[in-house]
Amino acid sequence: MKKIWRVLLYAVLGIAGLVILGFAYFHISYAIKNSRAKSRLAEKPVLEENGFRYRDLNNNGSLDVYEDSRQAVEARVSDVLAQMTIEEKVGLMWHPPIGVGDEGEILGKPSPTRFFFSSTYDYLINKKLRTFNLFQVPETRFLAQWHNNLQKIAEQDRLGIPVTISSDPRHGTWNFLASDMLGGDWSEWPEPIGLAATNDSLLVFQFARIARTELRSVGISTALHPMADLATEPRWARINGTFGEDADLAAKITAAYVLGFQGERLGQNSVATMVKHWPGGGPQRNGWDAHFRYGAEQYYPGDNFDYHLRPFEAAFEAGAAMVMPYYGIPLGQTSQDVGMSFNKEIIQGLLRERYGFHGLVCTDWGIVEGFKMLGFEIFEGTGWGVDDLSVKERVKKVIDAGADQFGGNTNTEELLELIEEGSISEGRIDESARRILRTKFQLGLFDDPYVDAEEAVGIVGSEEHMEMGRLVQRKSIVLLKNEMRADSSYALPLARGLNIYVENIDQETASDYANVVDDLDEADVAVLRLQAPWEPREGMIEGFFHQGDLDFKEPELSRILDITQRVPTIVAIYLDRPAVIPEIVERAVGLLGEFGASDDAVLDIVFGEFNPTARLPFELPSSMEAVENQFEDVPYDSKDPVFKFGHGLSYETESDSLATEGS
Numbered sequence: 001m002k003k004i005w006r007v008l009l010y011a012v013l014g015i016a017g018l019v020i021l022g023f024a025y026f027h028i029s030y031a032i033k034n035s036r037a038k039s040r041l042a043e044k045p046v047l048e049e050n051g052f053r054y055r056d057l058n059n060n061g062s063l064d065v066y067e068d069s070r071q072a073v074e075a076r077v078s079d080v081l082a083q084m085t086i087e088e089k090v091g092l093m094w095h096p097p098i099g100v101g102d103e104g105e106i107l108g109k110p111s112p113t114r115f116f117f118s119s120t121y122d123y124l125i126n127k128k129l130r131t132f133n134l135f136q137v138p139e140t141r142f143l144a145q146w147h148n149n150l151q152k153i154a155e156q157d158r159l160g161i162p163v164t165i166s167s168d169p170r171h172g173t174w175n176f177l178a179s180d181m182l183g184g185d186w187s188e189w190p191e192p193i194g195l196a197a198t199n200d201s202l203l204v205f206q207f208a209r210i211a212r213t214e215l216r217s218v219g220i221s222t223a224l225h226p227m228a229d230l231a232t233e234p235r236w237a238r239i240n241g242t243f244g245e246d247a248d249l250a251a252k253i254t255a256a257y258v259l260g261f262q263g264e265r266l267g268q269n270s271v272a273t274m275v276k277h278w279p280g281g282g283p284q285r286n287g288w289d290a291h292f293r294y295g296a297e298q299y300y301p302g303d304n305f306d307y308h309l310r311p312f313e314a315a316f317e318a319g320a321a322m323v324m325p326y327y328g329i330p331l332g333q334t335s336q337d338v339g340m341s342f343n344k345e346i347i348q349g350l351l352r353e354r355y356g357f358h359g360l361v362c363t364d365w366g367i368v369e370g371f372k373m374l375g376f377e378i379f380e381g382t383g384w385g386v387d388d389l390s391v392k393e394r395v396k397k398v399i400d401a402g403a404d405q406f407g408g409n410t411n412t413e414e415l416l417e418l419i420e421e422g423s424i425s426e427g428r429i430d431e432s433a434r435r436i437l438r439t440k441f442q443l444g445l446f447d448d449p450y451v452d453a454e455e456a457v458g459i460v461g462s463e464e465h466m467e468m469g470r471l472v473q474r475k476s477i478v479l480l481k482n483e484m485r486a487d488s489s490y491a492l493p494l495a496r497g498l499n500i501y502v503e504n505i506d507q508e509t510a511s512d513y514a515n516v517v518d519d520l521d522e523a524d525v526a527v528l529r530l531q532a533p534w535e536p537r538e539g540m541i542e543g544f545f546h547q548g549d550l551d552f553k554e555p556e557l558s559r560i561l562d563i564t565q566r567v568p569t570i571v572a573i574y575l576d577r578p579a580v581i582p583e584i585v586e587r588a589v590g591l592l593g594e595f596g597a598s599d600d601a602v603l604d605i606v607f608g609e610f611n612p613t614a615r616l617p618f619e620l621p622s623s624m625e626a627v628e629n630q631f632e633d634v635p636y637d638s639k640d641p642v643f644k645f646g647h648g649l650s651y652e653t654e655s656d657s658l659a660t661e662g663s
Helices: 002-038 073-083 086-091 120-126 140-156 192-198 201-217 247-262 305-317 344-354 391-401 412-421 426-442 453-459 463-475 556-566 582-587 599-606 624-629
Strands: 046-049 052-055 131-134 164-167 220-223 272-278 322-325 371-373 376-379 478-482 499-503 525-531 569-574 590-594
Touching: 002 120, 073 426, 086 412, 086 426, 120 140, 140 453, 192 201, 192 247, 192 463, 201 220, 201 247, 201 453, 201 463, 247 272, 247 305, 272 305, 272 344, 322 344, 344 391, 391 412, 463 599, 525 556, 525 599, 556 569, 556 582, 569 582, 569 599, 590 599
Parallel strands: 131 164, 164 220, 220 272, 272 322, 499 525, 525 569, 569 590
Antiparallel strands: 046 052, 371 376, 478 590
């Protein structure tokens, strides 16, 4: 027995020793890597020539064309491109996540909690990367300070090429990678699908201008949005990021969105938009999302491929600077069933040649390989249709297809090998590098990439911006049902002073409108906030995607219906996807559809402080059978929907509805 214990003790000590050695190796290796990178940095002076002040980015003591803001953009691009090494050109073509410390510090080693799997110095100095996207961020002041520190490191590298920072939407109520739950002080608005529900392009333009101002104040100069996808498949998990299922509505809103973020042309106050997901990610087979292998197929049973191009056409006309293809395989639409970013007919043929798009094309994230840390894969790669290709072969296929930048990955070594072998020409790399550099110059990053942290604090989430966000939240809420009582009055709006029972509503907030009771039997009316149903799935990332069936299952459905039987019930349901709720529609005396709104915004509608004017941006199907029988690529085609696209009531005219079979 003693021998067994001795063996176990040695085993434990051995494992502990390996852990300690691994921990030490991890920290020492990154310390050495960071030290070597820092040793290659040099301060860049500000010089003056004939009264013109400029940053001497290449430290040669004279004014180069690319350092001169008075020169034409194309001349500046050509000048800096001619001075770049192949490693520097290749570094431009990768767009991975980057982490930010809690107080804005530069991270010198991986941080999986921030989706960051390397060292900032390794990325910037060794790999020469110059584009990053943000997930989790700290408060405004620290974020702005971090951005300035990052740009300072980039400036001190050989040619001083500035960094472009991108982000997914940060102004809605829910985005698991970029919402307020992950930091920031942003003004609060409905989700994009709620912007569409307002049917007000001027309002969307105003939102975009405010969001642009907030983002640019902290150094974010690229928006990984809008989503021009059409929500023709109601089970798709990403409908809350779209502008609905109608191509004309989505086109109108998309154009206003792009113009609001970018302006008439890209400039130093613009945020460049990356319109996605080319050529329309909505028609996912059975609604399964293309982030996952089982959702790899985009399906066109209604032969309606071209319908999904219309919002993109509006984006191009508005001057969208960038495009992101989706993961999905466009089944039967091209000669080769491969994902959009590997598909030359989709990028070079359709986007570049048919539409004449000359802007930057960036793949969706992780198509070359999954995300890795210390050699271990954390997320699976999404190279659908090219599973048999190596990482290097995938890189080549993306370049050959016509894309310029790889989202998420950092496989610079493989691309450099392809160039050295002659499989990809330096001239082809120059094409992409030129597009990327052009955008940096247009955004003013070469002239002054820095921000004022104190000024940013006063801009991000300012009272003026918050007030506008609160207004648009209310304008996005759709009154779906308002039952008429026996005395010919309507259930809504409710009178003040009633006894109300609430669920998923802050009781203190509700008490400003009525007397809140905990016992349903004491209530005059119940007000319930619900979320559109979904099927929970396992997996760290999968769990965030609301997929599968759209109807409430037992026992939850019976619980809700029991409340409606016991007391008159108002239901406000968050429609991140269309919900199948015919029983609730029948039993509730009042029904609201919302797309990201605070409790007080919902209660303002319920108690008549605000007159609802929004319209449904998609139909609400009558059953899951109707959902299963409709076509993934065709709008408003389910049988006998409970509410049609465009439906919406107001207190001024309860019969007011724009319901149509299409528009």
